[in-house]
Amino acid sequence: MKTIAMLVCLNSLLFLFTPQVQATDNMSDLRVVELNNVSFGQAFEVEVFPGDRSLYLSGRSDAADTEILVQQIKDPSGKVIYSAAVNGDNVSVTGNVSSEALSNVGDFALLMPANPHADSQLKPGVYNIQVMANGSTGAIRDLRAVFKQHVDTTQAVDINIMVLDRTASTRNRSLSSAFKNTLLKEVNRLLNAHQMSVGRLNIVDADAALRTQFAAIQEDNIPVLCQSLSQHFGAGRALNIGLVETISSSEVQGIAGVSPGLPATVMHPNYRNSCVLMSERAYGANVASHAANLVHEMSHLMAIPHTTEESGLKHDSFSDTSECALARFDGRSNLGVSGRAGDKAVDDFECGRDGGADNYMFYSGVEDFMPFHMTVQQATVLKSHPLFYPVIGGQMSASWYNPQQSGHGLSVEVLNDGRAIIYWYTFDQSGAPYWIVGTGTVEGQSIATDAISVNGGFFPPAFDASKVQRAQWGKLFLDADPNDCNLATLRWESASFGNGSLPMTRLSNLAGNSCQP
16 A cells, blocks of 8 residues: 655645744845834835845734735836735735735735736836735834845855754754755755755754743744744744644644745744744655755745645646646546545645646645656745845856956856865965965855965976975955856955955856856
8 A cells, every 4th residue: 555645734824804053144135125104004105126126025013913914016007916805704816916815913924026927026116005904003013125136146045943853863863964964955956956055054952841832833833933933043034944743733633834924924033923844743754855845835935835726726826837727637546546536626646747746836745756846937936035145156166367467367166065165376476476275165145265375386297295385374255246247356365465355257167057147
């Protein structure tokens, strides 16, 4: 009998009115605007500048149980591109920004673009937005618009995981270097295909009190855990994850993962819906499934819905994902597993690969269809989210020089583990050839290295390694130009040579790794 491991996901988009290491906090690539003196129910303006490619808007209520709904969005032309109307216990949505109600309890978030439709893409000018909360006219707290300009470059996201398992053996497994390394590899397998990766992965143990409180968590308790994670890790530019034993709600038991919003709120200490949860018991030692679960829930937090829901009647807005329509796929068999015709639901085996069962955002994930994949349009939304930050990619591996000072220059190697090497072939103060070698790490849009000087050798076969002189030289930095991958700035700090900087231009493109500005 075939054992089916299912990634059961709860979006936890709460419809209204119904009974490693510190994170990367550098925000220099973002434009952040604080919006003050705005009340619920009051229309307010958000100005989009030329060059802004995405908008992340978030805010909260003073009361944690306030039901909040983004009611209307008008684009700069005055066109209503999103509208949500409350009809009793239901919310009906029109417009192309989101097919779901942009709503949550306690705080709220909006991401544009969240799909490839033209109305969801940002246009320069003033947007008019209105947010309501249970009929309240109180102030919207911490209302902030975050704009991102650089979405086409290589991107990374920092991840913090707190292990809340009470069983020592499984907790130790999740804290082991083997688990961390395999998880990192498997998450990057999904992300790397679209010029994304994990920047820093930090896995820590929870204290006994937190394990007792949250190990077997009910959905209603998620906001409290999110705030606890924020207090531990900080509310910076990183995804916080609680790895618990089990997750359940009043309707569903054995949930594999949950995001408290579509999108959820991040990057502020007062936000409650600011983390995702993963169940250790859902996959145990199967790290590849944990990795798929992580990216799946992270994507919900960043506004990406399921490709197909269990009903087979509801699908995402992406044109490059497969739809598993009930009328076409109900009852079909795949991989020797018979479908259940007439049950008004579709599953992975009925849908198969042609129905999207191998997409990482299918509503459930059966390991028979692994490896899962991500589409270009799904990746585009992720790269638009402010938790992802631009980093120097492999295209920085090249030769660099200054056209006005041709005769010396750099050779740069960016390694696949986040390290980088800078070789500066130059001359000393007496005019003799002089090598400076810096080894360090990629930090966002910069390479930061500690450098040594190398000289004193002789040409082979007279080379004598004992004659080579290596000495601490200082520091070398290479800052990428976020707008043009053919340009960069070299900076240095040296006790002997002083401090300085020099603009650099790409001299070479490596095969298969070329700059594409």
